[in-house]
Amino acid sequence: MKLLKITPRLLWGILLSMIASLLNLYLPLLVRHFINLKQFAWSGLSKKVLLLGGLILIGNLLVSSLSDYLISSEGDRQVRQLRLRLQKQVLRLPQKYFDQQISGNLTSRIINDVNVLRSFLTETIPAVVTGCLTILGTMLITFSLDWKLTLLMLLVFPIDGLVTVPLGKISEVIADQTQSSLAALTGVTSESIKQIKTVKLNKTEEDVFAKNAREINKLYRLSLKGDRIAAMIGPLQSMLSFCLIMAVVLYGTLRVKSGSLSTGTLGAFMMYFFQIIGPINNVALFYSDRKQMLGATRKISEIINETAEETAGKEQLAVAPGSSLLRLDQVSFAYQDLPVLEKVYLEARSGEKIALVGATGAGKTTLANVITRLYPVAAGRISLNGQASTDFSLEQWRGFFSVVLQENTIISGSIRDNLTLGLNRKVTDQELWDALALVRLEEYAKKLPKGLDSLLGESGKQLSGGQRQRMQIARACLRDFKFLLLDEATSNLDADTEKIIMTALDRLKRTKNCGQITIAHRLATIANSDRIYFIKNKTVVASGSHEELLEKVPDYRRYVHEQQLKEKR
Ligand SMILES: Nc1ncnc2c1ncn2[C@@H]1O[C@H](COP(=O)(O)OP(=O)(O)O)[C@@H](O)[C@H]1O
Ligand SMILES: [Mg+2]
Structure with a gap:
């Protein structure tokens, strides 16, 4: 005990x-x-x-x-x-x-x-x-x-x-099953509420209800068993x-x-x-x-006995101010038994914009997750200015990156709560408004009766997909970072808005002297990158500027061609 x-x-x-x-x-x-x-x-x-x-x-x-x-x-x-x-x-x-x-x-x-x-x-x-x-x-x-x-x-x-002895033996089993059953019921209930839109649009209310009802009935049968025993024994x-x-x-x-x-x-x-x-x-x-x-x-x-991430325990390493070089050498990674990355190399510098390009499922998001150490690499080395990533505490390492994820990361709370999420410094309202202006959300926020303190609903339900993405970019820009990592961060925006935001981010990159790592499909988003890493068959098969790759890499040419067809449609 x-x-x-x-x-x-x-x-x-x-x-x-x-x-x-x-x-x-x-x-x-x-x-x-x-x-x-x-x-x-x-x-x-x-x-x-x-x-x-x-x-x-x-x-x-x-x-x-x-x-x-x-x-x-x-x-x-x-x-x-x-x-x-x-x-x-x-x-x-x-x-x-x-x-x-x-x-x-x-x-x-x-x-x-x-x-x-x-x-x-x-x-x-x-x-x-x-x-x-x-x-x-x-x-x-x-x-x-x-x-x-x-x-x-x-x-x-x-x-x-x-x-009492037989009663105890039976109730012991029932109690154990009840705890498991309660856990399962909580699981299905919270999932069906979280995914309510999916449920409605796929008209699967009855299936989901049946699934939840199965758990409710299981729990009911367990209670009945207990009731019957109590009714006989008492x-x-x-x-x-x-x-x-x-x-x-x-x-x-x-x-x-x-x-x-x-x-x-x-x-x-x-x-x-x-x-x-x-x-x-x-x-x-x-x-x-x-x-x-x-x-x-x-x-x-x-x-409690699961091995936790080592978040603390390491001293802050001194990092020279100014330019930084992020480097991946021979990095390999697998989810359980599914190898996703093999011997990947990559370099990103302050002031540079690099892009990761490849078909869906190629491993771009995984690469971003490995860079931010959400998952440990199986082999290879990730380093900043020559210092291995694992020499840094997780907290310090993750502080080098400001990330906009592919999925929705808006939390329930106000615009202010979302923008200042994880910020460990005081920000003025003006800074928040500037960040909103950068992603062109200023007008929208000004119209809300409570301004910065307007609530956005659970997971930002009250925002459109594009607004949600822009809110996340604004949040990322407010943080101190060395590299801005954008994973399909502008995929829900129209081409014009995207262009305006990308230009603003370019400006930010120059004034802050930070690096930008972009994962995107739209050619306009990536074409002006300093370097593009083309990912295929679990690895980086080629890197270079858009023009260089177009000239030298047939696979890339094919990818670009397919992408152009899609964008025309
Ligand atoms: N959490 C996970 N567990 C297991 N496999 C995963 C997980 N996330 C992604 N994968 C698999 O890894 C591969 C690469 O996925 P991902 O990096 O998301 O691709 P991309 O971002 O390039 O579209 C896919 O085959 C996907 O099924
Ligand atoms: Mg992805």
Whole structure:
């Protein structure tokens, strides 16, 4: 049990609840005393017994309240710590991990499985500790009162065990399946909401509903199973306990009549009987509760034990100001077993614009991902000014690049939130407006009632595709960087707007003396690059200016020709 900790606060809570149990053990003895009194008068012994009883009840109340609070607040504290730890870990897991996960499932693990651990810490452990104490104490006291009646009462153990042990075994399985099923349901639900447009446009509401309904029904069947068991076992347990109580009462009454047992002792036995039923159940269920806890621990540990990206731990390396040279030498990369890049070379300098060109699926985005170290290379070397990329901390290395991804990276929040995402410096409103002007979004933003603070909706739902791309370019330009990396960043823009933005970026490149790496299809976007890297068959097959490549590389000529045909259409 490494995820949960037995802390002093928890121990104090358990100690107090043990004291409460001891007080509870004393009460029946007082009742026995009271019943056995020869006469009742508000004086002497009766008064003492009643006062003591009252004191014990009040003491019990105080001790129990304090104990409950200590234990639950400790549970809450540990849940919080575990959730924080999980969040931190999840944010540091490598991209590769997320490629294989359904985000909803992961979310459910982080939120729901932690609750299983909490209930083990705050319910099972205290209940079992105090339960054992109560059972042991009861046995000691009742044996000393009357061993024959105690033996009869002891029958409660096998009878209760008959019922709770199988119940525990089944509920253990059900609980484990319920957690998995809940994770799956969260997964499909969040995906169908995220992809609602795709669902609507492909008219696949019924299929998606059927898929979600399958998970809901699975969960329902699991609950029903649990309900059925509870419905059978609960009343059966009550009935058996009732029979046993009757047996104790009958036998006890006979003994009272024969004069070998006092009425008070019989009364005390009844109270002890009721007191130990709960603890016996709790102790009997310990094994299955523990199994549930271990299941949740295993799943959470899987996340915690995943190897995280090494984000910290390296000192900032000094990088000479001014011009930089980014270089890839013999770089190879594969997704699991699928080789995508083999022996790629590439150079990008400050003040230069280079382009990566190739058919879809050629590996351009992958190359960009490898450059920014979203994925580690399998072989080869990436370096900045001769210094290997892996000598830099991830944080410092990623700081060299400002990236506009092919996919939508607008977050829910305002224009300001989106533009300043990840910026660790203060920016003035004027800077933000300038960035919007650069991508020609100034007019649009000015018309919004809240200006820079207008909300854009989840993933920028309230923007058009082109506006979204321009917003991402504006965001990229506001950052400090050595290389601007644009992956199909202007593909949704009309040719004129694209030209204006590219010209603005050229100007930015010169004033900031940064490099620009562009991935694009449109010939006008790439033709004026200082160097074009033509990617085919997993590698860079040729590089040079547009004219050079046109002249020397037939494959490139063919690519350009096909592209021209597409653009004419
Ligand atoms: N996360 C991933 N896991 C596995 N394979 C991937 C992943 N991303 C891309 N690929 C595969 O890698 C190849 C190159 O993809 P990509 O770099 O996106 O191409 P491009 O950007 O040139 O269109 C494709 O065959 C694609 O299926
Ligand atoms: Mg791509």
